[in-house]
Amino acid sequence: MSTDTMGSTPLIQARNLGRSFGSRRNKIWAVDDVSFQVSRGEILCLVGESGCGKTTTGKVIAGLYKPSSGEVLFEGRNIWEMEKKEFKRYRTAVQLIHQDPYASLNPMQTIYDIITAPLFRHNLVSSRAHAWQRCIELFHIVGLTPPEDLLRKHPHELSGGQRQRVSVARALTVNPSFIVADEAVSMVDVSIRVSLLTMLGRLRDEFGVTFLFITHDLALAKYFAWEGRIAVMYVGNISEVADSPRLVNDALHPYTQALLSAVPEADPKLTRGKERIPLRSQDIPSLLDLPTGCHFHPRCPRFVEGLCDVERPVLVDTGDGRQVACHLVARERGLG
Amino acid sequence: MATSTTIKALPWSKGNVENALLSVRDVHIEYWAERGQVKATRGVDFDIFPGESLSLIGESGCGKTTLGLGLIRLLVKTADITQGQVIYRQAGVAQDILTLGAEEMRQFRWQDCAMVFQAAQSAFNPVLRIRDQMYETVKAHRATTRAEVEQVGSQLLTRVQLDPARVLNCYPHELSGGMRQRTLIAMALLLNPPLIILDEPTTALDILTQRTIIDLLRALQSDMHFAMMFISHDLSLAAELADHVATMYAGRIVEFGTVNQIFYEPRHPYTLGLIKAVPTVTGGFEDLTSIAGTPPDLIDLPSGCKFHIRCPFATERCKEEEPDLAHIGPEHAVACFHWQEVEKQADRSWDSIQTARGEEE
Numbered sequence: 001m002s003t004d005t006m007g008s009t010p011l012i013q014a015r016n017l018g019r020s021f022g023s024r025r026n027k028i029w030a031v032d033d034v035s036f037q038v039s040r041g042e043i044l045c046l047v048g049e050s051g052c053g054k055t056t057t058g059k060v061i062a063g064l065y066k067p068s069s070g071e072v073l074f075e076g077r078n079i080w081e082m083e084k085k086e087f088k089r090y091r092t093a094v095q096l097i098h099q100d101p102y103a104s105l106n107p108m109q110t111i112y113d114i115i116t117a118p119l120f121r122h123n124l125v126s127s128r129a130h131a132w133q134r135c136i137e138l139f140h141i142v143g144l145t146p147p148e149d150l151l152r153k154h155p156h157e158l159s160g161g162q163r164q165r166v167s168v169a170r171a172l173t174v175n176p177s178f179i180v181a182d183e184a185v186s187m188v189d190v191s192i193r194v195s196l197l198t199m200l201g202r203l204r205d206e207f208g209v210t211f212l213f214i215t216h217d218l219a220l221a222k223y224f225a226w227e228g229r230i231a232v233m234y235v236g237n238i239s240e241v242a243d244s245p246r247l248v249n250d251a252l253h254p255y256t257q258a259l260l261s262a263v264p265e266a267d268p269k270l271t272r273g274k275e276r277i278p279l280r281s282q283d284i285p286s287l288l289d290l291p292t293g294c295h296f297h298p299r300c301p302r303f304v305e306g307l308c309d310v311e312r313p314v315l316v317d318t319g320d321g322r323q324v325a326c327h328l329v330a331r332e333r334g335l336g
Numbered sequence: 337m338a339t340s341t342t343i344k345a346l347p348w349s350k351g352n353v354e355n356a357l358l359s360v361r362d363v364h365i366e367y368w369a370e371r372g373q374v375k376a377t378r379g380v381d382f383d384i385f386p387g388e389s390l391s392l393i394g395e396s397g398c399g400k401t402t403l404g405l406g407l408i409r410l411l412v413k414t415a416d417i418t419q420g421q422v423i424y425r426q427a428g429v430a431q432d433i434l435t436l437g438a439e440e441m442r443q444f445r446w447q448d449c450a451m452v453f454q455a456a457q458s459a460f461n462p463v464l465r466i467r468d469q470m471y472e473t474v475k476a477h478r479a480t481t482r483a484e485v486e487q488v489g490s491q492l493l494t495r496v497q498l499d500p501a502r503v504l505n506c507y508p509h510e511l512s513g514g515m516r517q518r519t520l521i522a523m524a525l526l527l528n529p530p531l532i533i534l535d536e537p538t539t540a541l542d543i544l545t546q547r548t549i550i551d552l553l554r555a556l557q558s559d560m561h562f563a564m565m566f567i568s569h570d571l572s573l574a575a576e577l578a579d580h581v582a583t584m585y586a587g588r589i590v591e592f593g594t595v596n597q598i599f600y601e602p603r604h605p606y607t608l609g610l611i612k613a614v615p616t617v618t619g620g621f622e623d624l625t626s627i628a629g630t631p632p633d634l635i636d637l638p639s640g641c642k643f644h645i646r647c648p649f650a651t652e653r654c655k656e657e658e659p660d661l662a663h664i665g666p667e668h669a670v671a672c673f674h675w676q677e678v679e680k681q682a683d684r685s686w687d688s689i690q691t692a693r694g695e696e697e
Binding site: 050111159161163189190191192193194195196198216218219220222223226245248249258259260262263264265266267268269270271272274276279282283292 | 394395396421423465497512514538543545546547548550551569570571572573574576586595596599609611612613614615617618619620621622624625626628631632
């Protein structure tokens with residue numbers, strides 16, 4: 001493996017990614033011209049509302065969908081131009097954790113079977129005793145106790161939180177360097193969400209695992225990626241990328257600002273005292289009939305006729321480590 | 337009616353019980369499951385006054401949805417309200433909902449108490465246009481004409497920021513999730529009920545749509561003066577809209593208070609733990625923690641206080657005896673032997689409380 005020689009090459013790069021669905025006549029672009037990069041050991045959160053393309057982006061990055069346009073680079077190499085062996089290595093290096101721990105574990109198998117299948121498949125263990133020992137190590141990492149009892153159980157005997165930990169343990173069997181977590185804690189009870197996030201954060205701190213963390217919940221994104229970055233998506237595009245503290249406290253894009261002003265918060269005085277940003281329309285555009293120019297223009301409170309509805313803004317560097325796709329912000333800051 | 341509608345007053349209620357719109361007393365609901373009897377609620381007491389909003393918060397399986405369905409007697413056949421009273425007072429008449437006959441109950445639902453469900457799709461008849469759903473709903477309760485229903489319906493749809501000309505002619509599947517939820521709210525208000533029960537009304541909606549629904553409910557309530565009871569696992573909905581909040585755990589209310597008391601002066605360890613587990617978006621980084629363990633199995637409940645296994649304040653007494661909801665201050669009640677200890681430690685992080693407890697033992 002050429003980890004050391006890669007130097008500053010980002011672990012993952014998305015270059016002008018597009019992914020369409022449907023027939024030639026009824027085609028929609030779930031993801032349209034999305035570019036970002038994630039460095040080794042970094043956390044990038046992808047936030048957005050339902051239908052914005054965040055899950056599709058995650059699946060394209062994980063190699064489950066082939067992009068319709070653009071490319072995904074892993075350690076600088078296009079994953080769809082890799083040879084079979086190299087692609088297989090990529091597929092083990094990148095693991096996906098799904099939202100629903102009730103649907104992602106085979107109900108007919110014991111937890112031991114679920115965890116050991118990839119261990120045997122990839123020849124990572126030499127014997128059943130070795131596999132058992134490896135399971136216990138993995139359960140220790142993800143905080144599942146007592147491992148011996150749990151390994152003999154079936155998924156239905158576990159709580160939602162425990163199942164999600166099993167999903168993480170299964171992902172860790174192949175020593176991934178990159179985890180795509182798609183709404184990984186959304187279905188878990190509030191009182192135990194934080195412990196799951198802490199466990200995921202430890203994977204980064206102790207094993208250097210890189211994360212693409214996909215969520216609709218801005219507060220969770222902020223909590224998990226406080227030292228990382230947040231990318232906001234809107235109908236297939238990235239509208240803003242910034243480090244988490246600045247994204248939640250000093251957003252540039254009108255859509256991010258609207259989201260932040262709208263999000264209900266678990267603090268009565270704070271949430272009732274928030275300044276509201278009224279939108280021009282409540283309607284989320286249909287992917288079958290996207291607005292011209294900036295996709296947010298029909299709802300945007302700062303809409304300028306003849307500019308926003310004509311030309312689609314591109315994601316530009318603001319010069320202070322952030323990126324934004326808005327004509328008005330670009331104009332104010334004298335960018336491209 | 338022969339049954340008694342006299343009930344004990346709750347010392348923490350904000351007013352005279354005779355003025356309450358709905359008084360729930362000692363309600364027990366049980367389910368029969370293959371593994372045994374599920375004790376979904378075990379003695380719930382609270383009052384809702386006209387025009388106020390009460391939020392029931394708690395995690396999945398705490399009994400909050402069962403309670404909401406129980407109040408309008410829409411429980412599945414395997415469930416049974418084994419004990420309790422639900423006294424509804426309207427125009428000087430008090431009646432126990434749990435003793436009403438089928439026809440009286442049918443009249444009560446929607447006319448006196450409407451319900452907005454979580455899955456708005458299944459609340460509609462899929463083969464009826466919205467205009468027909470509305471007409472059928474009103475016709476089931478009183479003599480009416482299509483013209484009258486359409487006039488009221490149009491006003492309400494406009495009020496929830498929908499275009500009546502379009503929506504009235506739509507079938508439910510033609511509406512987006514947010515539009516459906518708004519249409520359902522308009523439907524709930526058709527008969528101008530004094531009480532609306534809302535089960536997770538904003539769950540599964542986008543942030544901007546959630547905001548619209550919350551602002552609409554607030555505005556509608558201030559105009560039409562109905563009382564609302566929210567059921568939600570989402571603390572932010574309670575923070576937005578509630579006057580009073582009740583925390584539920586393992587089928588009981590463990591804390592009841594004003595919204596500010598619950599969020600800023602919680603006295604039950606479980607409420608404290610929940611508040612400390614939820615991040616906010618605005619501001620800096622918060623030190624959050626989870627409550628150790630998982631919610632209890634409602635078929636096989638632990639002894640004593642049902643929270644003692646997860647509680648950093650628990651003592652021997654908590655393992656043996658279950659505390660009752662007790663009045664601890666104006667409009668504030670808590671079911672915990674150690675609420676004064678909680679008050680002393682409330683500013684510390686949950687982890688440091690847990691660690692300190694561990695060292696003592």
